[in-house]
Amino acid sequence: MNHDETADRSATVRPSTSAWVRRFLDADAGERIVRVEALHGGVTAEMRKLTVAARGGGARELVLRSYVDPFFVDRAEEALDREAGALAVLAGATDVAAPGLIAADPTAAHCEYPSLLMTHLPGRALLGDEGLGERVRLLARQLAAIHAVCPDEQPPKYEALTTADTVVVPEGADSTAWAAAIDLIREPTPPYEGRFLHRDFHLGNVLFDTPPTRITGVVDWAGASWGPTDLDVAHSCTNLALLHGPEWGQRFADAYEEAGGVLARDAGERLYWRVRDALAFSEEVQVVARPWREAGRTELTTGVVEGRLDAYVTGLMSSASSI
Incomplete structure (x- = not known):
């Protein structure tokens, strides 16, 4: 300087x-x-x-x-x-x-x-539980708008970020559910219609005004890709499940469709993307949890986040029995 x-x-x-x-x-x-x-x-x-x-x-x-x-x-x-x-x-x-x-x-x-x-964009990231329902609605509308962008040239293809052989099963996790989840992502990638993806869309990369009535910005586009909308939605679902509880994963997926977003028609294909993204988090729980604690969510220790990830994966695989 x-x-x-x-x-x-x-x-x-x-x-x-x-x-x-x-x-x-x-x-x-x-x-x-x-x-x-x-x-x-x-x-x-x-x-x-x-x-x-x-x-x-x-x-x-x-x-x-x-x-x-x-x-x-x-x-x-x-x-x-x-x-x-x-x-x-x-x-x-x-x-x-x-x-x-x-x-x-x-x-x-x-x-x-x-x-x-x-x-620089105005606003700030909000990671607390208060007012989460409204923020999820805003997030879903924003992600649907991102997927509606039609670039003249396609960005690079998405990266899956995990394989069946690199998954790290948390200590004490439901081994049966995790084994089934790992087997699921060994299956061929489902067909999809490509769209413009953010690829790291979650509350930490979205800015809100105060009080949070609108989104003022979306940041960190380093993973921008071309791929299935289900993958972007799955990533948001996993983040919300780890930050706020497993039930918020499905709530976001529902909100995305209510906002006009389009997911795979086949429930098995949706499950594939949700499971693949969740398993990717198993390899970096410590890395993901650290900035959350630095932002004030001190209760989100590695152990707590691993527990939520296990509950989320187990819930996803339980839903598979009804497909």
């Missing part, structure tokens, strides 16, 4: 990255970075909110995403290309509030680490 910049104690912008960001500021208006704040709650990338002030008193806020962890740096180019492509598509979407793309450096040609610069 230069001498004009200030930062909170937990945030910095590295020299080369700062110089890169300044290339996209309005020099004629005297724009400069005056504050840097760390944004918490993410898992894969370092997030910084930049306050940019102009000569005469005007100001705006930007967000800088940088992949700094070696594990994610190796995957950053694809992720940032996906996000940049998704934000470009969504620039013309009126029903989806997404950040505006300013610039991307996916190979770290200019920055210390692969980075993306975008506009």
Whole structure:
């Protein structure tokens, strides 16, 4: 940072990255970075909110995403290309509030680490139980709107994120139900009609106004993909089941259809996607639960989340008997 910049104690912008960001500021208006704040709650990338002030008193806020962890740096180019492509598509979407793309450096040609610069959206993520029913309704409407986006070029195909051989069965889980679930995802992938997917749509990536009457933004488009709507819905269902209790998984799926979203006609195909997504969480329970606790849900220990995942998977497999 230069001498004009200030930062909170937990945030910095590295020299080369700062110089890169300044290339996209309005020099004629005297724009400069005056504050840097760390944004918490993410898992894969370092997030910084930049306050940019102009000569005469005007100001705006930007967000800088940088992949700094070696594990994610190796995957950053694809992720940032996906996000940049998704934000470009969504620039013309009126029903989806997404950040505006300013610039991307996916190979770290200019920055210390692969980075993306975008506009900052108002609102905040809400992870508490209060008012959840209304937020689920808003979430479902927003996801249906995302799936209605028709890009000129299809984004890359979705990634399943788990296999039958990588599932981690929680200690004390219902072994019979989990064995049946693992066998289910060994079956061939059901046919589907591809749609534009967010691929990580959940309460942590959705911003609400205060009080929460509308969604002000959807963030983290690094997994934007082309694939079955059932997979995006399944991911939201699992997140809600782990955050708020297993019953919320089905409630979200119902709300999505009520909002006009279209799922697979066959109940067995719906179950396949729900189970596949839930089993993917078994491999990263600790990683998923940590930002929830940091956001104030301190009761969501790894053990509690594993218990909810077991209950959710068991419930899904119990429903399979009626199909």
